[in-house]
Amino acid sequence: MTRDEFLALDAPEAAEVLNKLIADGKTKDEALAEEGITQADLMKAQIFWVKDKFIARAWGGYTSTKRTGNEAGDSIEGVGGSDPTKGYAGV
Secondary structure, eight states, X not given: OOHHHHHHSOHHHHHHHHHHHHHTTOOHHHHHHHHTOOHHHHHHHTEEEEXXXXXXSTTGGGSOOSXXXXXXXXXXXXXXXXXXXXXGGGO
């Protein structure tokens, strides 16, 4: 697989490809070299090395900074009843 083909995969598929190489006895660095990718490529794809395996989007539910409306104590003034117009004093 070429680097471009690898980077075109979604994160879970890419992590699976790398984990197969690890299962075949390769080290982390050997697996990355075989696919021609760098640590920076992994970070962009949100693939992390955790406990001797690759994990895609380890914090999937917390990767967005957009509000969902499900925040505890969310009101029209702010989250948790805070008032953003008052700066730190409104918290």
